[in-house]
Amino acid sequence: MTIGGLGSNAGSGLVLGALVVAAAACSSESAHAPAGSNGSSSSSGGDHPSGTDAGSMPGLGSGSSGAAASSGSSSGSLGPASSNDGGGTDGATATGDNAAPGSSEAGGDAPTTAPTCVTGQVTPNEVVMLGDSYLDAPWGNVGPTIMMKANAMYRHYYIGAASLAWGNPNTQFYIPYQFDPMALTDPAVQKPADIKVVIMDGGGNDVLIGNTSCETTAPPANTSCVTTIQNAIDEAQTKMQEMAQKGVQSVVYFFYPHLDPAGGGILLTPAPAVNDTLDYAYPLAEQMCCGTSFTSSATNYSCSGQPVAGLTCVFIDTRPAFEGHLADYIKSDNVHPTQAGAQVITDLVWAQMQSHCIAQ
Secondary structure, three states: OOOOOOOEEOOOOOOOOOOOOOOOOOOOOOOOOOOOOOOOOOOOOOOOOOOOOOOOOOOOOOEOOOOOOOOOOOOEOOOOOOOOOOOOOOOOOOOOOOOOOOOOOOOOOOOOOOOOOOOOOEOHHHEEEEOOOOOOOOOOOHHHHHHHHHOOOOEEOOOOOOEOOOOOOOOOOEHHHHHHHHHOOOOOOOOOOOOOEEEEOOOHHHHHOEEHHHHOOOOOOOHHHHHHHHHHHHHHHHHHHHHHHOOOOEEEEEOOOOOOOOOOOOOOOOOOOHHHHHHHHHHHHHHHHHOOOOOOEOOEOEEEEEEEOOEEEEEEOOHHHHOOOHHHHEOOOOOOEOHHHHHHHHHHHHHHHHHOOOOO
């Protein structure tokens, strides 16, 4: 699910980002949502995931949400396995490379004491995961890997082949539907509407399955691809407004890495425009989440902002961490991450959740 050409086929992908990324997950697998209680989970082919009561299972842990809200963009220090323990809390913003939570990064100001991250404020049942096959097992497996990292079972509704703004809006394969009504009305959860944190990806399948022309001709020359991406962004903006109205405090959104333009596997063969399409979508996704775009690097791969009053959005660019690692981080289908790649994405996501004191 990473880059992808937009074509006019079937698409599935989360959305926030630029929906551009192409190969989000093409094949559909039942969304594994915690079912039952006390950390036990059950997934049945395509059925609505059921929630868990608290569970310590592979999944992010509980903790305080209220990610650092900022109206501009804040950069996060990157690195696949970086962990900023007890990072910044509400209201903390960082604007420079390697911005450490709670420190002043504008110019050469002396760092200040990092705000304390108050843990235990968010339960696993108040964390929801949405998206496509990058999160779903066995495709990308990022969702289970994040939960393992967090040692908690989150409510998860992601499923392979899901898109943000393409396809039937009344099915689990439509990412907005995963939030409303699936998560908000999940009968397996005692208070399903109590959602404070959303972890998601999306937009890849809008181009990979929905508009495959984006794999061969990138925007802006490909006007149909421009439309596909814009539709996904519009849908993401609408959904974030709804999330804020429903009480969601933080959205952690990761976007896709570059793919091999030689194609093959799930991608078209060849797919010369797949990365150009992804790069076109990236700044649009960043602006939607953070209010502005930024230049990503191995030490500055994340931004945060408040696209809607009361809701903090943290955006994560996975491209720098994957550069030079297509052979070991991307599967032979040329779309999904290997387990090593899933671990890299997980480490990036978890580092930002720690930095912004989200669900700790």
